[in-house]
Structures are given as C-alpha cells and as structure tokens.
Amino acid sequence: MISRLRTALIYVVLGLGALVMVAPFLWMFTTSFRPVAEAFTLPPRWLPGLDSSLESYRRLLASDVPIGRFFWNSTVLATTVTLGYVATTTIAGYAFARLRFPFKNALFALLLVSLMVPIQTTLVPLFLLMRWLGLVDSQWSIIVPGLTGAFAPGMSGVFGIFLMRQFFLTLPKELFEAARVDNAGHFRTFWSIAVPLAGPQIAALSVIIFTMTWNDYFMPLIFLNSVDQMVLPVGIMSIRDPVGNSSATSEVIAAVSLSILPVLLVFLVAQRWIIDSFVRAGVKG
Amino acid sequence: MTSIANDAAAGWFSPQNRKETIAGLLFIAPALIGFAVFVAGPMAATVVLSLMKYDLFSNPSFVGLANFEAMLDDRRLWKVLGNTAFFAVFAVAGNVGLGVVLAVLLNRNMSKTVQYAYRAAYFFPSLVGLIFVAVIWQFLFQRDIGVINYYLGLVGIEPVRWLSSARNALWSVIILDIWKNVGFAMLIATAGLQSISKDYYDAARVDGSSSLRTFWQITLPLLSPTILFLLTMNTIGAFKVFESIVVLTNGGPGDASRSLVMYIYEQGFKSFNMGYASAISLLLLTITVIVTAIQFALSKRWAFYE
Structure with a gap:
C-alpha cells in the first residue's frame, strides 16, 4: 500500500x-x-x-522583416553544413577505425585536442582569417569549417569522427576481408559496405548537427552582419523590441514559433528514435 | 591471412601496403586540413595576438605581457569571471543533480508509453535553440505582464524583479539553463543506468535493501563515471554561457550578470581590443584545460569502474 x-x-x-x-x-x-x-x-x-x-503571423509577413529570407538562409546553412560535416567525419572515422597508415594514433590524439578548444577561445583569429579570405558576411564563413569537418556550430569536428570510428570498430572484420579478396578499392569498400551499414548512425549524427546549426547564434552573430545574410536566431534578435510594444512583440512570438516548428515536427515524428540514438551516443561518448 | 593483412614491416609504401596507406591519408585529409586551418592555426594565433595591441585598423604592435598585466587590474574582468563561476556552480549542480534523479525515477517498470512521453517532455527543450527559448522566457519573467509573477501573485507573493534586479538576474539565467539542459543530462544518465548490470539490483533485493539505500550504495557508485563525464561537459559548457544572458538581461543591471564570453565579445568586437580579447580567451582555454585535466585525474581514482 x-x-x-x-x-x-x-x-x-x-x-x-x-x-x-x-x-x-x-x-x-x-x-x-x-x-x-x-x-x-x-x-x-x-x-x-x-x-x-493568424494576425501575428500576417503582421510578421507583411512587415519589412524578411522572415522568409531568414528561414531560407537557416535551411541552406544547416543543410550544407550537415552534409559536409557528416561526409567528412564519416570517411575520416572509417579510416581511423579500419585502415592502416602512418601516425594514425598520434593524429587521432591530435584531433581529440580540439574537444578542449571551444570556438569562443579562437574567435578573434577566426574572424581575422575569414576577413582575409573575404568570407565575412557570407554563409561560406560558417559552411567552410563545417565542410572540412573542422567544426559545426557548437560541435567540434572530432565528435563526428569519434562517433563514426566507434561505430565502424564494432563491425566484424570478415565483412571487409571479403571485399579485399574481391580486390575492391578502399573507397568502394567504404561506400558500398561501410556506409549502408552505418545508415542509422549517420542519420543520428545528421540530426544532431542539423539542429545545432539551425539553433546556433554565436557564429552567425560574428560572421553574418547584413540583413540579407541573417539566419533565424540573429534575425529574431534584430527585430526584438524591448517588451511593452505589444504589436511588435506579437511578431517576435510568431517568428520564434516558426523557428521552433521544424524542430518540434521532426521530434514528434521521430522522438523514440531520436531519444534512443542520443542514449546510444551517450553510452559511447 | 598474411596475404590479406597489411604488413607494416614491409614499409608503408611497399607495393602491398601502398594503396591502403594512400587511401587512409586521403580519407582523413579533409578533416586534418580543416583542423589545421580552423582550429590549430587560430589557436596559435590567439597566443601570438595576446602579446599584441591590435585594433583591426592600424598595424598590430608587440606589447609583451602588457595584456596579461592589464587583466590582473581589470575589475570588470574579475566581476564577470565571478559571475561565470557562480553561474557554473549552480547550473552544473542543478543540471547534473536533477538529471540523475530524473533518470533514476524514470528508469523503473512503468508503461513504455508514459515513460517515453515523460522522457520526451524533459528532453525536448535541449533540442531547441537557446535564443528561441530565451526569448520566450524573457516574456515569462517580465515583472508586470509576466506569467510567472502572475501565478506567484495568486498565492500572495509580491511581483519579483526577475531580470532587472542585480540579486536575481543570474538566478533567472540559472533557472532557464536548468530548464533547458536538465533533459540532456537525464538522457546521458539513463544511458549510464542501462549499462549497469541487473545482478547488482537482484542482490540488493535479496538482501532486503531499501530503495534509498540501493540508490546510495549501488546506483550512485556505479554511475560515477557517467556523473563525472556529465560534470565535466556541463562545467565546460557553463563557462561558455552567452546567448541566454544576452537575451534575458544583456549582462545587466550594470555588470551584474555579464559572463566571460560576453566580455570577450565586447572587448574584441565592440571595443576592438583584439589583443586583450585574445588574452582573456586564453584564460577561458586554461579553465577548460584544467577542468578536463581534473576529470582525467579523477576518473582514474574516484570513479568506480566495473
């Protein structure tokens, strides 16, 4: 009782x-x-x-705030960063797990160091570097580090490499030896054997990186300044009024609702799968 | 076997090894180049810049350790460092403590649907951008039109100045942080719990151990590697606190809730003291390295591994 x-x-x-x-x-x-x-x-x-x-939404769309533009920029940025980051870290993770080459362990340890270097500590040189490359105020300033797998917003590149390496280590050796007997090239083995098996893991990594990029405020704040280039978090901060002017604040609420909606929909559809893959990533991390 | 296995003794570029060596190096090349250009290079540049005076417009000039000496006398720096440490202590304690308790309470025999619904509710805020939820909470925290004060008023509590009083501002940021991140700690702790063997609990039941005693004597010790991991990740994260404060209080009133990263941003990108901002960045890096080193040392001694 x-x-x-x-x-x-x-x-x-x-x-x-x-x-x-x-x-x-x-x-x-x-x-x-x-x-x-x-x-x-x-x-x-x-x-x-x-x-x-729908008054709030109608006002938001009718205002001179290019909310559609922000939404489009966010979508393009998050998609490109995710594709590049996942591709680069998956193939590197595969090499670290399955191939033999000189200095493998030393190089992996070196990459792990980047877990200790938050982007906030290299902000000034990164900004100077992007300015020198002529990428400031262009989506490329955030896409390029993501494409090379150096880091996605808020996430060190080695996170993806580590996650994928751990996964590829769990696959049985025999799978790959059969391919070697067939004399398949290393890229073909990776592409036609390893990648299909890693599907769920790749999907989980993609969801994590996409959400982090979609949500990030820090990098776009530093690198994207003009209204045309802004993504949702920066755009919302730029239209936010001190509370009190209730018509403008309704528009902010509508804009935030629109920004959260995609994450909410994906979560509602795939919540079990997302929770399970986070639990699994947690076990390995 | 030997005909298949890569024979390192024959040399990396011998005919039978060459293909694998080249493939391996090519596969990691993008990540390695990216690391060199966007992580290692800027890291080294931060060290160099910390010895310079540079305002972005005129040429940088070497000033030796002047930036570090200036840090010692900078009262605002010590204020924001204190704020950040205060935030870190309570946010980390709240996130990890509550996260572990939630994980344990939810890790029992209950209807799977209810279990997933609870986990989903607690976890969802960690998936949503901090800027977005901070904007919502800024409304909830308002003194006169805020929802929180409305309900407090119903039970007779005077309106609280959540954001505009120096005493409360950081606590409001801490509340938001725990609300947002506790679900993530809960999930990681859940993963840790599920890797503990059932045998321990069976033995405890046979011994007639109370559930509270089982928690202290079995669950907590066996979960200690996970807890240590959570403490480290959360502490490193807490020292980078930025977005939530920018939205809720913008550092105010005065510097009452300003954080270290806000101060770096202000020095570098508003006052254009690029050298000084780099020197403070190294302080943040040092804190991160120390926290990681402590975790590394403790994980060998304190944490109990099966």
Missing part, C-alpha cells in the same frame, strides 16, 4: 515537472494565435481558444 502510494506520488511529481517543461512552448504557440491587442493580457492562456487568429 505504502509503496503504491509512493509510486503514485512519483508519477504526479514527474508529471508536474513535465508540465513545467512543456508550458513555455504551449504559452508561446497559444500567444502566437491570440489577437494582437490582447496577446499578453493576464490571466495567461495555455491553449488556443475560439478567438484564435
């Missing part, structure tokens, strides 16, 4: 906690659908009512 009571209590406490986690999102989406004039009136609303309207 007591243990049952205790279990029930745990469920209730966990449930209340879960409510706190979800509440800000509920408030945001509901507020974005309220008529602008009363969007912030108290008591707060947690679910859209009968008076729901």
Whole structure:
C-alpha cells in the first residue's frame, strides 16, 4: 500500500515537472494565435481558444522583416553544413577505425585536442582569417569549417569522427576481408559496405548537427552582419523590441514559433528514435 | 591471412601496403586540413595576438605581457569571471543533480508509453535553440505582464524583479539553463543506468535493501563515471554561457550578470581590443584545460569502474 502510494506520488511529481517543461512552448504557440491587442493580457492562456487568429503571423509577413529570407538562409546553412560535416567525419572515422597508415594514433590524439578548444577561445583569429579570405558576411564563413569537418556550430569536428570510428570498430572484420579478396578499392569498400551499414548512425549524427546549426547564434552573430545574410536566431534578435510594444512583440512570438516548428515536427515524428540514438551516443561518448 | 593483412614491416609504401596507406591519408585529409586551418592555426594565433595591441585598423604592435598585466587590474574582468563561476556552480549542480534523479525515477517498470512521453517532455527543450527559448522566457519573467509573477501573485507573493534586479538576474539565467539542459543530462544518465548490470539490483533485493539505500550504495557508485563525464561537459559548457544572458538581461543591471564570453565579445568586437580579447580567451582555454585535466585525474581514482 505504502509503496503504491509512493509510486503514485512519483508519477504526479514527474508529471508536474513535465508540465513545467512543456508550458513555455504551449504559452508561446497559444500567444502566437491570440489577437494582437490582447496577446499578453493576464490571466495567461495555455491553449488556443475560439478567438484564435493568424494576425501575428500576417503582421510578421507583411512587415519589412524578411522572415522568409531568414528561414531560407537557416535551411541552406544547416543543410550544407550537415552534409559536409557528416561526409567528412564519416570517411575520416572509417579510416581511423579500419585502415592502416602512418601516425594514425598520434593524429587521432591530435584531433581529440580540439574537444578542449571551444570556438569562443579562437574567435578573434577566426574572424581575422575569414576577413582575409573575404568570407565575412557570407554563409561560406560558417559552411567552410563545417565542410572540412573542422567544426559545426557548437560541435567540434572530432565528435563526428569519434562517433563514426566507434561505430565502424564494432563491425566484424570478415565483412571487409571479403571485399579485399574481391580486390575492391578502399573507397568502394567504404561506400558500398561501410556506409549502408552505418545508415542509422549517420542519420543520428545528421540530426544532431542539423539542429545545432539551425539553433546556433554565436557564429552567425560574428560572421553574418547584413540583413540579407541573417539566419533565424540573429534575425529574431534584430527585430526584438524591448517588451511593452505589444504589436511588435506579437511578431517576435510568431517568428520564434516558426523557428521552433521544424524542430518540434521532426521530434514528434521521430522522438523514440531520436531519444534512443542520443542514449546510444551517450553510452559511447 | 598474411596475404590479406597489411604488413607494416614491409614499409608503408611497399607495393602491398601502398594503396591502403594512400587511401587512409586521403580519407582523413579533409578533416586534418580543416583542423589545421580552423582550429590549430587560430589557436596559435590567439597566443601570438595576446602579446599584441591590435585594433583591426592600424598595424598590430608587440606589447609583451602588457595584456596579461592589464587583466590582473581589470575589475570588470574579475566581476564577470565571478559571475561565470557562480553561474557554473549552480547550473552544473542543478543540471547534473536533477538529471540523475530524473533518470533514476524514470528508469523503473512503468508503461513504455508514459515513460517515453515523460522522457520526451524533459528532453525536448535541449533540442531547441537557446535564443528561441530565451526569448520566450524573457516574456515569462517580465515583472508586470509576466506569467510567472502572475501565478506567484495568486498565492500572495509580491511581483519579483526577475531580470532587472542585480540579486536575481543570474538566478533567472540559472533557472532557464536548468530548464533547458536538465533533459540532456537525464538522457546521458539513463544511458549510464542501462549499462549497469541487473545482478547488482537482484542482490540488493535479496538482501532486503531499501530503495534509498540501493540508490546510495549501488546506483550512485556505479554511475560515477557517467556523473563525472556529465560534470565535466556541463562545467565546460557553463563557462561558455552567452546567448541566454544576452537575451534575458544583456549582462545587466550594470555588470551584474555579464559572463566571460560576453566580455570577450565586447572587448574584441565592440571595443576592438583584439589583443586583450585574445588574452582573456586564453584564460577561458586554461579553465577548460584544467577542468578536463581534473576529470582525467579523477576518473582514474574516484570513479568506480566495473
């Protein structure tokens, strides 16, 4: 009896906690659908009512804020960085796991050092380097480091290399020896044997890198300045007004809702898979 | 076997090894070049720049250790360093402590659907950009129109100045940080829990150990490598705190909630003291290296490995 009571209590406490986690999102989406004039009136609303309207969104689209442009920039940036980062780190991870070449362990240890070097500590030289390369205020300033697998926004390159290397190490040797007997080239072995088997792992890495790039504010803040180049986080910060002007703030709420929507949709569709792959990455990391 | 295996003794570029050596080097080349150009190079440049005075417009001039001497006398630097350490202590304790408790409470026999729903709810904020959620929380934290003060008012609590008072500003940032990141710590801790053998718990049950005692004597020691990992990752992350403060308080009031990275950004990209900003960056790097070294040393001694 007591243990049952205790279990029930745990469920209730966990449930209340879960409510706190979800509440800000509920408030945001509901507020974005309220008529602008009363969007912030108290008591707060947690679910859209009968008076729901698209006024906030309509105002946002009609304003001179190029929200569509921000959205497009974010999409292009996150997609390109993800493709490049995942390709480079997958093939490097494969080499570190499966091939023999000189200084392999020393080079891997060297790459691991980059885990200790947050981008915030190399900010000034990176900026000078990008300026010298003529890439400041161009998406390329963020895409190029991602393409080379040096780092994606917020994520060191060696994270992907490490994750993929650990995966390729778990594959049985025999798979690759058969390919060698067939005298398949190393790239063909990688492409037609290793990559298909690594599908779920590659997908998990892609989701992580895409979300991190989509969400990142720091790198775009430093490297992308003109309105044409801005991505969603920087764009939203540029239109944010001091709270009080309720019509403009409704537009901000609408813009934030639009920015979170893709992540929410992907999560709702694939939540079990995402949670499981994070748990798995955690086991290995 | 020997005909297939790569024979290192024959030399990396001998006829039977050459193809593999070249393939290996080619496969890692992009990552290695990227590392050299965008990580190692800038790292070395930070050290060089920290010895310079450079404002981006005139030529850099060598000033020796002047930037580091200036750091010692810079009261604002010590203030922001103190803020960052304060934030780090409470955010890390909250994230790791609550994360482990949540993981343990959710790692029991319950309906899989409920379990996934709870985990999803706790985890989802870690997937959403900090800027986006900080903008939402800025509304929730407002003194007069904020939702939090509204509910506090219902139980008779006077409106709290969450963001505009020097005493509360950092706590508000800490609350946001725990809300956002606790789910991630929970998932990593869950992964750690699932790698603990069931045998230990069976033995504990046979001994009639209470669940609280089982937690202290079995779960916690066996989870210590995971906890150490979480403490390290969270501490390194906490010392980089930036976005949430920019949105919530912009460092204010005064410097009451300004962080180290905000100060680096301000020195480098607003005041154009590129040399001084680089010197402070090295301080951040030193902190990161020390935290990692402590983890490395502790993981050999303190953490209990099976």
